Amino acid sequence: MRGERKTALRLYLAVGCGAALGSLLRFLSGILIVSAMGFSALWATGFVNVLGSFVIGLFAALTSPDGRLLVSPAGRQFVMSGICGGLTTFSAMSLDTFILLLQGDLPLAGLYLMLVVAFSLVAAWVGHILALRLNR
Helix, strand or coil: CHHHHHHHHHHHHHHHHHHHHHHHHHHHHHHHHHHHCCCCHHHHHHHHHHHHHHHHHHHHHHCCCCCCCCCCHHHHHHHHHHHHHHHCCHHHHHHHHHHHHHCCCHHHHHHHHHHHHHHHHHHHHHHHHHHHHHCC
């Protein structure tokens, strides 16, 4: 029982620390994209969602049972649930879309939502394919 508790605690800490890091990276990317580069917040949200999708697709395949990297369950959760979960933001994407709808910009809201979801799926697929090639 004690060993199971240590394992569970290790996983919780891995996810929590990864989420803190991912959230900080999301915040800093927003500062860079919006403040330093002058793009709208829509770009910042879209960027982190696409980037996080690429990373999770790549890392999941690299660390799968057939993958090249041997990573502990806590290590996988640190990156996938923690960093990627903290980095990506469905709620901000939803709010961005909702605000565009409130402003009456239905075409931009639809386009934004479609593009972020589509590019995120493509990014996850590209990450997965890249990892499969690296796993050879």
